Amino acid sequence: MGKEVASALGRWFVLNDYPLKVVLKAVCDINKEALKWYEQIPTIDLLTTDYKALLDSSNVDVVYVALSHHLHEEYYLKVLEAGKDLFAEKPFGINLEAAKIIKNKIDESGRFVRCSSEMPFFPGGQRVIKEILSGRLGKVIEVKAGFCHSSDMDPFKPINWKRQSKFCGDIGVMGDLGMHVMHIPLRMGWKPDRVYAQLQKIVTKRPDGKGGWSECDTWNNAHLSSTISIEGEEVPMLLEMKRLAPGETNSWFIEVLGTEGGVRYSTKDTKVLWTFNREKEQIWQRIDLGFQVPFPTITGGIFEPGFPDCFMQMLAAYFAEREGFLEGRLGCVTPEEAVMSHQVFDAALKSHQSKSAIVIP
Numbered sequence: 001m002g003k004e005v006a007s008a009l010g011r012w013f014v015l016n017d018y019p020l021k022v023v024l025k026a027v028c029d030i031n032k033e034a035l036k037w038y039e040q041i042p043t044i045d046l047l048t049t050d051y052k053a054l055l056d057s058s059n060v061d062v063v064y065v066a067l068s069h070h071l072h073e074e075y076y077l078k079v080l081e082a083g084k085d086l087f088a089e090k091p092f093g094i095n096l097e098a099a100k101i102i103k104n105k106i107d108e109s110g111r112f113v114r115c116s117s118e119m120p121f122f123p124g125g126q127r128v129i130k131e132i133l134s135g136r137l138g139k140v141i142e143v144k145a146g147f148c149h150s151s152d153m154d155p156f157k158p159i160n161w162k163r164q165s166k167f168c169g170d171i172g173v174m175g176d177l178g179m180h181v182m183h184i185p186l187r188m189g190w191k192p193d194r195v196y197a198q199l200q201k202i203v204t205k206r207p208d209g210k211g212g213w214s215e216c217d218t219w220n221n222a223h224l225s226s227t228i229s230i231e232g233e234e235v236p237m238l239l240e241m242k243r244l245a246p247g248e249t250n251s252w253f254i255e256v257l258g259t260e261g262g263v264r265y266s267t268k269d270t271k272v273l274w275t276f277n278r279e280k281e282q283i284w285q286r287i288d289l290g291f292q293v294p295f296p297t298i299t300g301g302i303f304e305p306g307f308p309d310c311f312m313q314m315l316a317a318y319f320a321e322r323e324g325f326l327e328g329r330l331g332c333v334t335p336e337e338a339v340m341s342h343q344v345f346d347a348a349l350k351s352h353q354s355k356s357a358i359v360i361p
């Protein structure tokens with residue numbers, strides 16, 4: 001993901017009237033080969049395999065850390081101890097305990113920290129938030145949100161760290177996709193009170209890339225049936241995180257249904273927002289969205305947005321919030337929200353094991 005950040009910062013000039021210039025100055029990777037790609041970026045002064053050199057650099061104010069999940073706690077803490085601000089990756093520690101340790105360190109250090117989750121920065125995600133906040137939905141009946149991948153449908157896809165619990169975490173697919181799913185619900189104040197989870201290990205062996213086979217011990221798919229509280233009423237919220245979802249390349253979706261209206265968006269049909277109105281006849285209407293992003297760019301309003309665009313919008317939100325000009329726009333996932341998401345995933349593990357609903361404190 002380091003390359004995605006480099007790509008967004010490399011075309012920062014497309015942001016119209018954005019009052020801050022953000023420049024990539026240093027990159028660290030223990031793999032020398034991985035560093036080679038960054039040699040083409042003229043703003044970089046330091047390419048290193050030694051994280052201490054990066055953290056010692058007085059040119060660096062903010063560090064983005066994209067490492068396998070078992071390394072999050074160690075390196076997030078090092079960044080904070082070096083007095084730098086942090087843009088963290090999900091799932092923000094390998095488990096709930098790690099997330100709490102990171103959160104405590106942030107509170108102690110006073111550094112500005114947010115966590116990555118770019119999908120809500122698609123125009124469709126932004127419009128879903130607007131619809132929810134508009135009050136047009138009436139009394140909320142139910143919420144569904146999810147993130148579905150299909151590349152693991154290929155049983156011959158070689159194993160990597162994301163398919164092994166010791167690197168990815170016991171929460172498996174929830175750690176990989178869950179933060180994206182929970183960002184909008186948590187920001188709307190919809191933290192589940194309890195959860196009933198069904199977790200699946202479907203493909204349990206994968207080629208090891210050396211002619212043999214390795215155990216793939218992570219949860220592939222997670223169905224979470226949770227209960228949220230809205231204006232004192234219990235409302236069901238279904239959350240799906242799947243690595244084996246036939247035909248779904250990278251489908252992030254959210255649907256909120258109410259007594260007066262509804263809203264539905266999926267990146268599968270990137271431009272399309274569906275809104276529901278309860279009138280004399282009940283109408284679902286399809287709206288073709290253009291490039292309506294929170295931080296306007298040179299791209300015209302009729303054009304289609306893509307993954308690099310929402311990734312850039314997320315970074316623009318990070319720096320805007322850090323500098324105090326977010327002005328009511330959606331901010332990135334906060335450390336509190338990251339810990340909450342871990343509480344949900346931890347409860348889901350317990351729920352699956354006990355085959356019962358678990359109350360989330």
Ligand SMILES: NC(=O)c1ccc[n+]([C@@H]2O[C@H](COP(=O)([O-])OP(=O)(O)OC[C@H]3O[C@@H](n4cnc5c(N)ncnc54)[C@H](O)[C@@H]3O)[C@@H](O)[C@H]2O)c1
Pocket residue numbers: 001002028029030031034051065066067068069071089090091116117118175176
């Ligand atoms: N926001 C998103 O959409 C998104 C997408 C994919 C991954 N991620 C997250 O990004 C993080 C990294 O995932 P990835 O797909 O980029 O992984 P990756 O395996 O592609 O990249 C990790 C890099 O870290 C390097 N590395 C390993 N140990 C290191 C160390 N001690 N010091 C310095 N460099 C080291 C590796 O050489 C590798 O180049 C994870 O937290 C993952 O969940 C986020």
